[in-house]
Amino acid sequence: xxxxxxxxxxxxxxxDPTRLPPGQYLTRDFPVLSAGPTPHTPLDEWSFxxxxxxxxxxxxTWQELLELPAETPMADIHCVTKxxxxxxxxxxxxxxxxxxxxxxxxKYVSAWCDGGYTTNLPLDDMTGGRAWIAYEFGGxxxxxxxxxxxxxxxxxLYFWKSAKWVRGLELLDHDQPGFWERYGYHNxxxxxxEQRYQGD
Amino acid sequence: xxxxxVVWRLATVRQLIDETPRARTLVLxxxxxxxxxxxxxxxxxxxxxxxxQTERSFSIASAPERATVALTVERIDGGEVSPYxxxxxxxxxxxxxxxxxxSYFVWRTEDGGPLLLVAGGSGLVPLMAMLRxxxxxxxxxxxxxxxSARSLDDxxxxxxxxxxxxxxxxxxxxxxxxxxxDWRGFARRIDAEMLRTVWPSPHQRPRIYVCGPTAFVERAxxxxxxxxxxxxxxxxxxxxxxx
Numbered sequence: 001x002x003x004x005x006x007x008x009x010x011x012x013x014x015x016d017p018t019r020l021p022p023g024q025y026l027t028r029d030f031p032v033l034s035a036g037p038t039p040h041t042p043l044d045e046w047s048f049x050x051x052x053x054x055x056x057x058x059x060x061t062w063q064e065l066l067e068l069p070a071e072t073p074m075a076d077i078h079c080v081t082k083x084x085x086x087x088x089x090x091x092x093x094x095x096x097x098x099x100x101x102x103x104x105x106x107k108y109v110s111a112w113c114d115g116g117y118t119t120n121l122p123l124d125d126m127t128g129g130r131a132w133i134a135y136e137f138g139g140x141x142x143x144x145x146x147x148x149x150x151x152x153x154x155x156x157l158y159f160w161k162s163a164k165w166v167r168g169l170e171l172l173d174h175d176q177p178g179f180w181e182r183y184g185y186h187n188x189x190x191x192x193x194e195q196r197y198q199g200d
Numbered sequence: 201x202x203x204x205x206v207v208w209r210l211a212t213v214r215q216l217i218d219e220t221p222r223a224r225t226l227v228l229x230x231x232x233x234x235x236x237x238x239x240x241x242x243x244x245x246x247x248x249x250x251x252x253q254t255e256r257s258f259s260i261a262s263a264p265e266r267a268t269v270a271l272t273v274e275r276i277d278g279g280e281v282s283p284y285x286x287x288x289x290x291x292x293x294x295x296x297x298x299x300x301x302x303s304y305f306v307w308r309t310e311d312g313g314p315l316l317l318v319a320g321g322s323g324l325v326p327l328m329a330m331l332r333x334x335x336x337x338x339x340x341x342x343x344x345x346x347x348s349a350r351s352l353d354d355x356x357x358x359x360x361x362x363x364x365x366x367x368x369x370x371x372x373x374x375x376x377x378x379x380x381x382d383w384r385g386f387a388r389r390i391d392a393e394m395l396r397t398v399w400p401s402p403h404q405r406p407r408i409y410v411c412g413p414t415a416f417v418e419r420a421x422x423x424x425x426x427x428x429x430x431x432x433x434x435x436x437x438x439x440x441x442x443x
Contacts, residue, residue: 002253005246008272010254018271021243023255025280029399032419034284035304060323082243083256115431145418177392182243184302196243197301199203 019076020084021191027083030146035179038144039114039165046149048098049168050169052110055103062149065133065162066131068093073132075155077144078191092134092154094115095169106171109154110178114165116130120187121161123171133166141185158189158196207231210247210363211297214268219356222403223274223322225261230269231295236260239409242271242299246281254270256281259437260300263332269297272356274357274427286292305437306410313341313407314400318390318420320348320412324356326437327409331408333362343369346405348390348397352377367405372398378443390416392423402428411437 015026043062051057060068072091097133109126112118125131134153135142142148147164154161160180181187186195194200215227238260238395245255252345262270274288289295307315307330315334317327324347334341345435365371374386374394386394400406408429410420417438 001244001251002208002296003248003294004249006290006293008246008284010246010248010252012218012252023243023253034436034438035437036419036427037434039285039431084256123308145414180302180304183304197206199205 001066004072012129014128015086019086021078023193023196024082024084024191026087029083030085031081031083032145033079033160034145034164035117036115039116040144041149041165043149043165047167047200048150050098050102050171051105051168052170053104053173054171058098058101060098065093065135065150068097071132072162073153073155075153076113077155077159080158080160080185080189081198084191088155089138090132090134090171091136092132092137092150092153094129095133097162098133098169099127102171104171106173108172109125110170110176111163111166112168112170112171113163113168115162116167118181119152119163119182120176122175122188125154126169127155130154156190158191159188161189168185206301208298209298210294211269211289211294213293214275216289216291219272221353222286222293223268223272223356226285226289226368226370227262228269228271228295228297231407233269234300236264236300237303237306237308238264238333239326240300240302240329241326242269242301244271244281244285245296245298246284247296247326257301259329259378261325261328261337263329265333265336272325274326277388288431294373304413305435307333307409308339309339309341310409313343314403315341315407316398316400316408317343317344317345317410318348318408318410318424319345320390320420321350321354322356323410323412323437323439326411328357330409331361331364331369334369335367338367340368342400344398344400345369345371346390346394347371347373348376349373349410351377352380369395370398390420390423392427395420395423395427396418406435408434409437410434412439414438 217225361373380386
């Protein structure tokens with residue numbers, strides 16, 4: 001039993017406790033965690049590339065991405081900095097749809113982004129309708145500070161894994177820690193196991 | 201690399217310092233504190249008497265050279281944790297603390313400079329840890345601080361910054377809402393001309409740290425990129441309302 005904080009009452013949210021992972025609080029805001037300046041890549045220079053351990057790399061222009069079948073996932077998101085936000089609505093392309101264009105035996109993915117950011121995930125976490133390349137949030141084009149024009153959306157992991165300004169997936173046969181994973185955050189990042197930092 | 205989990209430690213409040221009408225510094229004794237690097241943060245966990253718990257992250261304000269760990273907390277009206285820490289907490293109280301965490305937004309004297317620190321409001325806290333670290337080591341690394349504050353009441357560590365401003369540190373303050381009477385310095389939102397005045401230029405290849413509310417950091421980082429600083433030289437830490 002943790003020691004009582006004298007005089008602390010807390011403001012229990014009426015959030016459904018089965019939806020709020022340990023140590024998280026519910027917010028209506030949409031705070032931002034970024035390590036550097038927000039990049040601005042013109043859409044006519046934008047492309048999305050799947051490369052690495054694949055039969056052959058495949059890329060899509062912005063227009064080609066928009067022409068792929070879109071999905072509109074609704075998800076609860078959980079940031080490692082402690083806020084959670086329920087019922088966020090997105091539009092984007094399922095990673096399953098993109099991966100259907102390549103053949104691979106890879107087990108891991110390194111997602112890479114404008115600005116040099118990377119994050120790593122097991123390929124299994126990117127498939128089965130659990131990951132998207134999202135380009136709309138709340139019915140509007142995704143704002144640059146929130147990762148626009150497109151970000152990865154993997155809501156079952158802490159939100160730093162949902163890399164902003166994503167430009168490609170490099171498929172790998174080995175795990176390769178990404179940016180925050182090298183600077184102290186957990187390698188996998190399951191909010192329900194409170195895997196915030198290395199060692200958790 | 202496998203690593204043991206960072207444990208929760210029971211910190212004791214040794215001293216409370218009212219920095220501004222809205223911000224208070226908690227000086228904590230932390231048993232077996234492993235030491236930190238300027239710029240890092242800790243997680244704080246509070247427990248109510250019925251077992252309800254909540255956690256928040258706070259930047260460390262103190263230099264690694266100090267035996268105690270200082271956090272400066274700004275009160276968010278209607279927040280859950282910051283009103284407790286700034287109004288209810290007393291000397292001798294305890295709270296659980298875990299850290300220090302993450303090693304990107306950090307600076308050590310041996311990293312060198314010149315250093316350009318850009319702070320919006322209480323975004324000054326982790327940058328102050330860097331300046332205190334610099335002073336504790338009598339470092340002469342060239343350093344420039346640009347602090348954007350709404351008013352005098354919103355500007356942290358004023359007296360200490362005045363004392364630190366020597367040995368290659370120059371501090372600039374801009375008051376965006378309510379400049380003090382007779383104020384001759386900047387009195388507007390951060391802009392390119394201001395950053396050019398503050399120096400260092402991109403030619404000097406400064407290490408840049410920007411911390412503050414999201415909108416402030418977006419603007420400052422964008423201006424710095426437009427001035428020609430390489431995006432990779434600009435480290436940012438943004439915070440939103442976090443209660």
